[in-house]
Amino acid sequence: MARIKLEDIHKHYGRGASAFHALRGVSLEMYSGEFVALLGPSGSGKTTLLRAVAGLESIDDGSIQIGDDLVAAPGGHVLPERRNVGVVFQSHALWPHMTVFDNVLFPLRESGLSEVQARPRVMEALAQVDLQTLAQRTPGELSGGQKQRVALARAMVAQPRVILFDEPLASLDVELRRDMMRHIDQMRSANNSMVYVTHNQEEALALADRVVVLNEGCIEQVDTPTRLCREPQTEMVARFVGAGNLLPARRISAAQAGVAEVALGDYSFAARDTSAANPQPELWLCLAPTAFVVAAPDAPGLSVHVEHVFFQGSSYAVDGLLQGASPIPLSLVLPFEAQPRRGDVLRLQVRDAWVMPESSDIS
Numbered sequence: 001m002a003r004i005k006l007e008d009i010h011k012h013y014g015r016g017a018s019a020f021h022a023l024r025g026v027s028l029e030m031y032s033g034e035f036v037a038l039l040g041p042s043g044s045g046k047t048t049l050l051r052a053v054a055g056l057e058s059i060d061d062g063s064i065q066i067g068d069d070l071v072a073a074p075g076g077h078v079l080p081e082r083r084n085v086g087v088v089f090q091s092h093a094l095w096p097h098m099t100v101f102d103n104v105l106f107p108l109r110e111s112g113l114s115e116v117q118a119r120p121r122v123m124e125a126l127a128q129v130d131l132q133t134l135a136q137r138t139p140g141e142l143s144g145g146q147k148q149r150v151a152l153a154r155a156m157v158a159q160p161r162v163i164l165f166d167e168p169l170a171s172l173d174v175e176l177r178r179d180m181m182r183h184i185d186q187m188r189s190a191n192n193s194m195v196y197v198t199h200n201q202e203e204a205l206a207l208a209d210r211v212v213v214l215n216e217g218c219i220e221q222v223d224t225p226t227r228l229c230r231e232p233q234t235e236m237v238a239r240f241v242g243a244g245n246l247l248p249a250r251r252i253s254a255a256q257a258g259v260a261e262v263a264l265g266d267y268s269f270a271a272r273d274t275s276a277a278n279p280q281p282e283l284w285l286c287l288a289p290t291a292f293v294v295a296a297p298d299a300p301g302l303s304v305h306v307e308h309v310f311f312q313g314s315s316y317a318v319d320g321l322l323q324g325a326s327p328i329p330l331s332l333v334l335p336f337e338a339q340p341r342r343g344d345v346l347r348l349q350v351r352d353a354w355v356m357p358e359s360s361d362i363s
Contacts, residue, residue: 003193004030004053004162009062011048011217022048023059024217033190037208038197041240044214046197050164053195054087055080067161081110085162086155090170092147094139100126100150101135107158125153129183145176149183156187163187165196169203181207201241205229213237229288231272231354235362238286243331245287246362247322251355254279260355265324267300271353284356289317289333292348299347304330306344316340 011023023045030036038046051057053064055071055078064072066085071078086107094103104125108118126132129149139147148168155163165184169177185207188194198204204211205225213220213228213236221228221237232238238246252261252268260273262285271285295301305327308319318332318340332348334340356362 003032003034003067004028004195005063005065006049006053007063007065009049009052009064010060011045011052011057012060022217023052026062026214026217026219028212028219028222030193030195032193033188035188035194035196035207035209037204037211038195038214039199039201039204039211039241040214040220041199043216045217046199046214047166049214050166050195050197053162054085054164055083083162084158084160085164086158086160087164087166088148088151088155088168090167092139092151094147094150094154096139099136099138100131100142103139103150104154104157107154111158121157122153125157126150128156128187129153143176144172145179148172148180152180152183152187159191161192163192163194165194165198167198167200168196169198169200177203205241211241213241215240230352231274232286233357235356238356242288245289245291245330246356247285247287247328249283249285251279251281251283255355262353262355264302264322264350267302267349269350269353271350271355273355275355275358280358283358284362286354286356287330287350288352289331291350291352292332292334293351294334294338295347295349297347299349301347301349304332304346304348306340306342306346309340309342320346 006026006028009023009026012019012021014020026049038049040046048057052059058077059072061074063070066083071083101122104122105118108121123132126135129152131149169180172180196207208225210222211225211228212222215236221233229242238244247264249262249264252263254260255273255275258272258274259270261268262271303323304320305323306318306320310317314336316334318334320330320332321327322330
């Protein structure tokens with residue numbers, strides 16, 4: 001059974017011709033125990049959608065159902081505190097005058113439990129985020145990572161049916177972000193669903209069972225992290241998730257067992273292809289930055305001029321130009337052993353390629 005069901009959600013800000021259409025007919029189902037990430041660029045509608053589920057925003061049209069309860073529809077809006085959802089914000093939203101213990105206690109106290117009744121649950125929640133020894137400190141005495149762990153414990157303590165995360169790690173440095181990702185992953189349970197808003201692809205792909213890619217208030221694709229990276233369905237997803245390269249190519253043979261022979265210039269290679277019968281000879285290929293290997297200068301392959309090189313510790317990020325009548329920019333990730341230098345002309349072969357669906361709108 002769906003834990004969260006969204007049907008044809010619309011949301012406007014402002015009125016008349018100048019109104020901003022933040023959500024444009026969003027429909028989605030999320031299931032009990034599932035971790036769903038809402039991923040997209042700024043202004044794509046992901047935070048608006050999360051706030052609508054939380055009850056912090058009303059919707060103009062459509063409906064939101066949590067479990068068996070209809071919580072939002074035209075003319076009806078259930079208040080946030082009556083939806084049984086927990087929310088973790090980027091800003092922590094802790095009460096500075098309260099201790100860590102009292103911050104986590106707050107939702108249980110609001111539900112009618114006494115401090116004596118709630119104490120074991122509060123301490124258990126703090127233990128889950130390794131903060132039980134800091135229960136009597138105030139937020140001003142904590143680091144940013146510790147504050148976010150308090151916010152996570154507070155969201156979990158009332159055992160909500162849905163936990164919502166609004167870019168919770170955006171203000172943390174890399175190491176603290178990884179630590180919080182471990183804590184969030186540890187909190188997963190078959191008894192709750194998690195909805196996680198982020199513009200950080202690493203977080204979305206690492207944590208989520210499914211990723212919802214939003215763009216201009218619409219859903220571009222809903223898929224597992226693996227399929228999203230390997231089989232994007234639209235130009236926006238191909239370019240946004242993993243910085244994929246989109247290149248015009250031609251089909252040499254129809255797909256057999258999901259693989260076709262394709263060509264870029266005079267270089268031909270195999271590509272994953274799920275095209276229907278009678279596929280078109282002209283196509284678009286999606287090539288991840290990691291899809292290339294360096295070959296010998298006289299081997300079959302693509303000639304790429306190295307424009308910029310950025311060392312990344314164990315690999316190199318390279319901006320290159322695919323040579324031809326009209327050079328095409330390429331984003332590459334090459335292994336340490338390649339040792340690319342600005343100005344080099346590399347011979348590259350393709351080890352993985354995806355034929356974009358023919359219905360994709362690519363310009």
